[in-house]
Every structure is written in structure tokens, then in C-alpha cells.
Amino acid sequence: MTTEPLQSSTAHITQATPLHPAVNAWVYYLKDQGRSPHTVKAFIADINLLANYLAPDRTLGSISTQDLNHFLSWLETKRGVPCSPKSLARRITSIKAFFRWLHQGAVLPMDPAEKVLQHTVLSPLPTVLTAEEVKRVLATADALRREKKPDARPYTLVSLLLASGLKKGECLGLSQNHVDLETDNGPILFVRYASQRNRYKERKISLPAEWTPAYREYLAQYQPSEVIFPWSQRRLEYLLEDLGRAANLDKHLSFDMCRWTCALTDWTAGVESDKIRQKLGVSKIQWREVGMKLRQLAGEG
Numbered sequence: 001m002t003t004e005p006l007q008s009s010t011a012h013i014t015q016a017t018p019l020h021p022a023v024n025a026w027v028y029y030l031k032d033q034g035r036s037p038h039t040v041k042a043f044i045a046d047i048n049l050l051a052n053y054l055a056p057d058r059t060l061g062s063i064s065t066q067d068l069n070h071f072l073s074w075l076e077t078k079r080g081v082p083c084s085p086k087s088l089a090r091r092i093t094s095i096k097a098f099f100r101w102l103h104q105g106a107v108l109p110m111d112p113a114e115k116v117l118q119h120t121v122l123s124p125l126p127t128v129l130t131a132e133e134v135k136r137v138l139a140t141a142d143a144l145r146r147e148k149k150p151d152a153r154p155y156t157l158v159s160l161l162l163a164s165g166l167k168k169g170e171c172l173g174l175s176q177n178h179v180d181l182e183t184d185n186g187p188i189l190f191v192r193y194a195s196q197r198n199r200y201k202e203r204k205i206s207l208p209a210e211w212t213p214a215y216r217e218y219l220a221q222y223q224p225s226e227v228i229f230p231w232s233q234r235r236l237e238y239l240l241e242d243l244g245r246a247a248n249l250d251k252h253l254s255f256d257m258c259r260w261t262c263a264l265t266d267w268t269a270g271v272e273s274d275k276i277r278q279k280l281g282v283s284k285i286q287w288r289e290v291g292m293k294l295r296q297l298a299g300e301g
Contacts, residue, residue, distance in 0.1 A: 010105030015061025017107075019051040022060055024187060026098055046094035049075070058104060064111045068095060072116070092118055126260040127251055127291055132263065140247040145217060152217035156245050157229065157236065159214065161258035162265075164189055164205045165280050168255040171236070179215070187212050191281060201281035228300040260297070267294045 010029075013022050023044060030040045051223075053071050054063070075083045075091065083091075099113035129137065141155035160172065170191055180188040187207040224230050237254065244253030251257065259280070266276045276294075277287045 010102065013060070013102070013105070013107050015108065016059050018059055019047075019054065019056065019063075022102065022107075023047050023051060025096075026101060027103065040238060042090065042125065043094045043097065045284075046091040047098050048097065060107060063099075063112055065115050068113055068116050086123070089118070092116060098200075115279045125296055127257055128264050128297060129162075129251070129253075130259045133249060133251070134245075134265075136247045137243060137249070138162070141229070141243055143215075148215070152214050152221055154239060155214045156211070156218040157239065158243060158253075158258065159211050160189075160207065161255060162262050163207050163211065164191075164265075165259045165262035166191070166255075167259060167281075168233060168236075170281070171229060171255065172227075172233060173269060175226050176219075176224070176228055179228070181212050181215070187215070203270070203278055203281055205279055260293075263290070264294055264297050268298055 003036075010025065013025055020132075025042055027040060033218045037069075050068075050071055053074060054067065072088065072092065076088060084161070095116065096113045096118070099108065099111050102108045103111035103114075104113060135262065138155070141158050143153045144154050157171075160166065166174075174189075174191075178192060180190070185206065186209045189205045189207055190200065191203050191205065194200055202289060229236060240253045244251065247253075263276055263280060266279070267273075273287070273291055277284070277290070280290065282290055
């Protein structure tokens with residue numbers, strides 16, 4: 001990221017600017033950078049908490065590392081509202097991102113959040129499907145293709161997720177031009193992003209040959225115009241839940257479960273870790289936690 005757009009976004013901000021106007025400018029910057037609405041909303045809520053904690057007349061240049069540490073201590077023990085370790089870690093991330101923006105935009109000569117300690121919180125181990133459960137889910141979905149009123153949608157969706165490890169949002173954003181069925185080595189899926197900052201997540205994923213006939217059946221049955229799965233996130237979640245119940249799973253079949261099952265399947269098959277990382281579309285930093293969890297799920301430590 002260059003300094004020019006940073007300095008442009010902070011051009012009307014000085015050390016004498018109060019916190020709230022600077023937060024408003026940061027909103028525009030985050031949106032220009034292609035941050036998701038969810039991320040922007042969370043970041044702004046966190047910084048507004050800080051703004052409401054400090055005195056109204058406090059300026060950007062008067063905020064110190066000690067002020068930030070006192071604020072975080074207040075969140076943890078004195079606010080009177082529960083603050084989980086995960087929420088605290090996110091709020092520290094928000095604070096660091098905000099003051100880094102001010103420092104890199106030449107508003108602040110020193111970054112008061114630089115020395116605030118980051119709290120790393122690891123989420124629990126994900127739930128995955130066993131190899132037998134994968135077979136059961138696929139067999140159940142495949143049977144729906146062959147009923148009196150055939151429905152290829154469940155098989156097309158779940159087999160895609162188990163083979164590709166797509167995230168929910170990526171699946172919802174798939175268009176038909178992201179799929180190439182005509183290659184010599186079988187069907188190929190291209191995962192693309194509109195935002196420049198997410199280009200590192202773009203990738204090409206090979207799909208199993210047996211997915212092609214199911215996908216063709218699905219297109220003929222539902223005739224989607226452009227987006228492959230033109231339903232709401234919740235509707236597709238219900239579809240997976242219904243499929244899991246039909247397969248007599250004791251687990252709650254979900255996008256996340258399919259993603260982790262895909263990653264673990266590749267891991268136990270001996271696929272190189274960097275190839276799995278690229279397939280999942282995660283950064284090298286994110287892979288540290290992902291790789292650690294895969295080792296634990298595989299019983300390697």
C-alpha cells in the first residue's frame with residue numbers, strides 16, 4: 001500500500017482534531033480500500049467505544065499508549081459489560097489499525113498503539129466429517145438426483161464444498177463463468193474477487209470429474225441466469241442442514257465443516273501444506289493457526 005492514498009485520506013486531519021471526526025474519515029478510507037461492511041462496522045464500533053471513553057475534547061495528538069492501555073483495562077474489568085478474550089483481541093486490532101493509519105498518513109509523528117500488546121486468541125478446533133460421514137453425505141445427496149422428481153442441487157453444492165474448501169461468501173459469489181468444464185484434466189473452478197486488496201485470495205481449483213454431470217443436471221433443472229447459487233445464505237445453510245439430517249449425521253453440516261473437512265482430507269492425503277494454503281485462499285500469517293489446527297485434527301500433536 002502506498003503512502004499517497006493514506007495521506008490523501010488524512011489531508012484534513014491534524015493532531016488537534018478530535019477523535020470522532022477522524023473516525024468518520026477512517027470510515028471512508030476503509031470503504032475505499034474494499035473492506036467488507038461487516039469489518040467496517042466492527043472497526044468503527046470499537047473506535048467509537050474509545051471515543052466515548054475519553055473526554056470529548058481529547059485530540060488525536062494527546063492520546064498516549066497509557067490512555068489506550070487504561071481503556072483496554074476498563075473494557076476487561078470495569079465497564080460492567082462482558083468482554084470475551086476474542087472481543088478484546090478484535091478491539092486491540094481495531095485500535096492498532098486506526099492509529100497506524102493516522103501515523104502512516106503523517107497525522108501523528110508517533111503511533112501510540114504500536115506498543116499496545118496484541119492478545120492472540122485461538123478459536124476452538126473445528127468439527128469435521130469423518131471419511132465414512134463424507135461418503136454417507138455424498139451418497140445421500142446423490143440419491144436425490146435419482147428420485148422420481150430429481151434434484152441435483154444438494155449434490156452439486158456439497159460435493160463442490162468438500163472438494164474445493166470454499167468459504168460461504170465465496171460460494172455465494174460464484175458465477176457460471178468461474179467454471180470451466182472443458183479442460184483435459186477435468187473441471188476447474190476459478191475463485192475471483194472484485195476488490196484489489198483480496199486478489200491474493202484468487203485461485204484455481206481442480207474439481208472431481210464426477211461433479212460435472214451433477215452440475216450439468218443442476219443447471220438444466222434450475223436454470224440460474226448468472227450466479228451459480230442464486231439463493232440467500234440462510235437458504236443454502238438450511239439445505240446443508242437438511243442434507244445432514246437426511247444422512248443421519250450427529251453433526252450440524254455447514255459450510256465451515258465442509259471447508260475444514262476438505263482441508264483435513266488434503267492434509268492426511270499428504271498434499272503439501274503450501275498447496276493447501278493456496279487452495280483455501282489464506283495468507284501465510286493465517287496459515288499458522290490453520291496449519292496448527294490441521295495437525296491437531298490429524299492427531300499429530
